[in-house]
Amino acid sequence: MIDIHSHILWDMDDGPRRLEDAIAMAKQAQEQGIYAMIATPHHMNGSYENKKEEILQAVEAMNTELRARKLDVNIVPGQEVRMTSSLLEDLKKGDILTLNKGNHLLVEFPSSEVPSYANRMLYDLQLAGITPIIAHPERNQEILQHPDKLYELVNAGGMSQITASSITGRFGKKIKKFAEQLIEHQLTHFVASDTHNISNRPNELGLAFEMITDAFDQNTVYVIQENAESLIYGEEIYVDPPSRIKQKKFFGIF
Numbered sequence: 001m002i003d004i005h006s007h008i009l010w011d012m013d014d015g016p017r018r019l020e021d022a023i024a025m026a027k028q029a030q031e032q033g034i035y036a037m038i039a040t041p042h043h044m045n046g047s048y049e050n051k052k053e054e055i056l057q058a059v060e061a062m063n064t065e066l067r068a069r070k071l072d073v074n075i076v077p078g079q080e081v082r083m084t085s086s087l088l089e090d091l092k093k094g095d096i097l098t099l100n101k102g103n104h105l106l107v108e109f110p111s112s113e114v115p116s117y118a119n120r121m122l123y124d125l126q127l128a129g130i131t132p133i134i135a136h137p138e139r140n141q142e143i144l145q146h147p148d149k150l151y152e153l154v155n156a157g158g159m160s161q162i163t164a165s166s167i168t169g170r171f172g173k174k175i176k177k178f179a180e181q182l183i184e185h186q187l188t189h190f191v192a193s194d195t196h197n198i199s200n201r202p203n204e205l206g207l208a209f210e211m212i213t214d215a216f217d218q219n220t221v222y223v224i225q226e227n228a229e230s231l232i233y234g235e236e237i238y239v240d241p242p243s244r245i246k247q248k249k250f251f252g253i254f
């Protein structure tokens, strides 16, 4: 299978510091059944810049090291881009790396909110031929409280990716339940590891798919895995229309 979101390149962001740590992550990915990973270093999130050219070089160096160790995992380039008001400008300047240089861009919101200009930017990105994939919406406070915010973005043509460890329960019961609801309501299209290391942010993609098979069925897993294949090979991704998550209403005492 294919992992579309990972921090496996060494010495780039809050992923591995040393080459050997990155190699250990590739081995762990292989054990999960992964043969291709998109490396998505953080870009412009306040701490890391990681320009396109630097990432392309780092991906090449990583693949050389993997081949030297006879590991069967291929790394392809990408970026996890923070949604800022200058995103479109950066894209036009050529500083931004889409996933495997295709038409999809992995976009990260600040963890607590959805930027007020998100809907407008989604529209502008699509006009520029880019489909944004919102990274881990299940971990965003505003979306947790108002899932309709995600519904609006997905209904307008955006896509989303949930994190494997949200499904396995690593981030708690609330996030696990919400991640499952996103699958149920066609509000997400990908599951990826977002791995940073082999200990507290490990690669649990294989395990997550086993748990999705148990909670849903084999076909649900097949569709999600197929989306990642289509993404990496530049093929059309077919999506079902999303539905809204009905929230429990709290009635006040008058």
Ligand SMILES: [Fe+2]
Pocket (backbone or CB within 6 Å): 005, 006, 007, 080, 135, 194
């Ligand atoms: Fe990430």
